[in-house]
Amino acid sequence: MDNKKKLIVVVGPTAVGKTNMAIKLAQYYDTEVISADSRQFYKEMTIGTAKPDDTELELVKHHFINSHSIEEEYSAGDFERDALKVLDALFQKKDIVVMVGGSGLFVRAACEGLDDLPKAPEGIRNALNQEFEFFGLEPLKARLQVVDPEYYAVTDVDNPQRVIRALEVYETSGNNMTFYQKKDFKKRPFDIITIGLNTDRDYLYNRINLRVDNMMQQGLLDEVKSLHVYRNKPAMLTVGYSEIFDFFDGKITLEQAVDKIKQNSRRYAKRQITWFKKYGNTKWFEPNEFQEIVQYVNSLEV
Numbered sequence: 001m002d003n004k005k006k007l008i009v010v011v012g013p014t015a016v017g018k019t020n021m022a023i024k025l026a027q028y029y030d031t032e033v034i035s036a037d038s039r040q041f042y043k044e045m046t047i048g049t050a051k052p053d054d055t056e057l058e059l060v061k062h063h064f065i066n067s068h069s070i071e072e073e074y075s076a077g078d079f080e081r082d083a084l085k086v087l088d089a090l091f092q093k094k095d096i097v098v099m100v101g102g103s104g105l106f107v108r109a110a111c112e113g114l115d116d117l118p119k120a121p122e123g124i125r126n127a128l129n130q131e132f133e134f135f136g137l138e139p140l141k142a143r144l145q146v147v148d149p150e151y152y153a154v155t156d157v158d159n160p161q162r163v164i165r166a167l168e169v170y171e172t173s174g175n176n177m178t179f180y181q182k183k184d185f186k187k188r189p190f191d192i193i194t195i196g197l198n199t200d201r202d203y204l205y206n207r208i209n210l211r212v213d214n215m216m217q218q219g220l221l222d223e224v225k226s227l228h229v230y231r232n233k234p235a236m237l238t239v240g241y242s243e244i245f246d247f248f249d250g251k252i253t254l255e256q257a258v259d260k261i262k263q264n265s266r267r268y269a270k271r272q273i274t275w276f277k278k279y280g281n282t283k284w285f286e287p288n289e290f291q292e293i294v295q296y297v298n299s300l301e302v
Helices: 018-028 054-059 076-090 104-112 122-135 138-147 149-154 160-173 177-181 201-218 220-226 242-248 254-278 290-299
Strands: 006-011 033-035 096-100 191-197 283-285
Touching: 006 018, 006 104, 018 033, 018 054, 018 096, 018 191, 018 290, 033 076, 076 096, 076 104, 096 104, 104 254, 122 138, 122 160, 138 149, 138 160, 149 177, 149 254, 160 177, 191 254, 191 290, 201 220, 201 254, 220 242, 242 254, 283 290
Parallel strands: 006 096, 006 191, 033 096, 191 283
Antiparallel strands: none
16 A cells, blocks of 8 residues: 555444444544544434444544534535545645444445436426325335345335435436446545444344433433424434334334334344445454454555
């Protein structure tokens, strides 16, 4: 590897310990952290997004945590533009920067760039949104599985925003998301070292279940209630929020909502692992292998 600036990207499934590892790496290399988590941008959403707490945020400087309001639409393309500006400024004073996140699309946006996806006519978007409103997500998921099975296998298909956007692209252009994602990557002016964290599946799923229980104890129910006015915003149509809204609507009991959050989080974790195993030159470690990760990163600096 040459002597260019280096971006260490920490990826992996939810609840595996990415935040902790990113902070330890940033402390070791005396640098700062860029969050590539598509929900931690929003200052209104805290408990359900498992943001770093105040103590963790004080240990190292984080970027893109509480940086936006949920009232703003903030896309992966917006993040690509803004993250590159922050990286440019940080590389003026640091040789290494750490990025962390489980949102594959946002990580890819910063590291490789996104293809210019076609903008859907308003009629197509409205029709898909109405279909979701009247019939729910399952018929849309079934259609996506037919038109783009490869993308279906790795994206968060329990997120209506992701499913509707993928169908918009297909219905607008006749090409699916996989077609656009296989185009050439944009070469960045810095080296990228991708560190994947993963562990025993049963242990990970246990951590996910425990995290959901902790979120409920911390007041997730009240947080979601306070965000009712935003419930149709894309960020609200995600795991940990949509299930609680179903409870408020009387569709399921609170116990069922909590069980669904756990189930959907486990399914999301599985898809994250699939995504990042296909992504770039990810080198995988256990979440407690800090020294091994440092040795690996330093070995690439020769």
